[in-house]
Amino acid sequence: MTATGLPMEVPAEGLPTRVRIHEVGARDGLQNEQTVVATEIKAEFIHRLAAAGLPLVEATSFVHPKWVPQLADAEQLFPQLGDLDPHRLPVLVPNERGLDRALALGARRIAVFASATESFAQANLNRTVDAALAMFAPVVARAKDAKVHVRGYLSMCFGDPWEGPVPVAQTVRVCRELLDLGCDELSLGDTIGVATPGHVQHLLAALNEAGVPTSRLGVHFHDTYGQALANTFAALQHGVTTIDASAGGLGGCPYAKSATGNLATEDLVWMLHGLGIETGVDLGRLTATSAWMAEVLGRPSPSRTLRALSHKE
Structure with a gap:
């Protein structure tokens, strides 16, 4: 570590530049908190x-308040972000x-949330994989008609707590279906954190072979087994340039009890x-923000970088 609290830069060959x-x-992150965080x-x-310079900050979810009470204030929150470019504020629908609720407030980026496995589709959406895709079809079509960017989240791309390892072909099929619906990009979720670097690269290669370009793929890793950064590096080697992360490592998955937090943005x-x-x-502004939120939540952040930099001060 340098005297400025930043890592020494040593580029590796074959990786993206940005x-x-x-x-x-x-x-x-906040949807998994036991307590509801105030809208302000x-x-x-x-x-x-x-x-802090994060280009995209996913703001909230327009799901029914009964299912995610922590985000029941979407209508109150989004207007408080009116000074920010709505193209920087994706929302889940x-x-x-x-x-309808998201468009009424001026959202310009939306995301739908699908599953690669039947068990998780039933647990999370109370319907089959194909029925969920059918439900999303008019959502994506209407969003595209309104010139709104659409992201497709796909959970359980690598493993499922009920079904075990997920066949690569199964994940590829649902990815292809989401793109055929009209999604602009996909986020490949390792919801229970069981992926390893070889598995990541194998899935990415299989997607390419199925006609899915790397430029339309992002990755979303959980750190359950300490593999999130290793898996991220494997994705970078394949050319992926969109990485999901959560400030301070907030979050997990309410429908997958073995899932720990997301990859920490600081790390x-x-x-x-x-x-x-x-x-x-x-990085300084980001760590200060995550440290502040950890205080608000009343518990330390799992981010190793945040802890290391905080101890240095």
């Missing part, structure tokens, strides 16, 4: 993350009603900056 971080802490605190969190930025990969993120 990566876009898709920050999910304010949505994926959420708005400040998002503003701080945007000010579960169905056409959610899309990701430390590695990327050490590799000489541009992110546009100010």
Whole structure:
């Protein structure tokens, strides 16, 4: 570590020169909190993350409040972000009603949330994989008609707590279906954190063979077995330039009890900056923001970089 609290830059051959971080802490992170965070605190969190240079900060979810009470304030929160470019504020929508709510507030980036496995589709969406895709079809079509960017999240791409390892062909099929619906990009989720680097590269290669370009893929790793950064590096070697991460390592999955938190954005930025990969993120401002949120939540952050830099001060 240098005297400035930043890693020494030593680029590795064959990696992208710039990566876009898709920050999910304010949505994926806070939706898993036992207590409900005040709307004003959420708005400040998002503003701080945007000010730290994160290009995309997923703001909230327009799911029914009964299912995710932690994000029941979407209608109150989104107007408090009116000074930010809505193209920087993706929101999750579960169905056409959610899309209506998001569009009414001026959202310009939405995401739908599918599953690669039948068990998780039933647990999370209460329907089969194909029925969920059919539900998303009009959502994506209407969003595209409104010139809104659509992301397709795909959970359980590598392993499922009920079904075990997920066949690569199964994940590829659902990815292909989401793109055929009209999604602009896909986020490959390792929801229970069981992926390893070889598995990551095998899936990415299989997707390419199925006609899915790497440029339309992002990755979303959980750190259950300590593999999130290793898997990220494997994805970088394959040319992936969109990485999901959560400030302070917030989040898990309420429907997958073995899942621990998302890859911490600070840990990701430390590695990327050490590799000489541009992110546009100010690590100092990011760590200060995550430290503040950890205080709000009343518990330490699992981010190793945040802890290391905090102890240095």
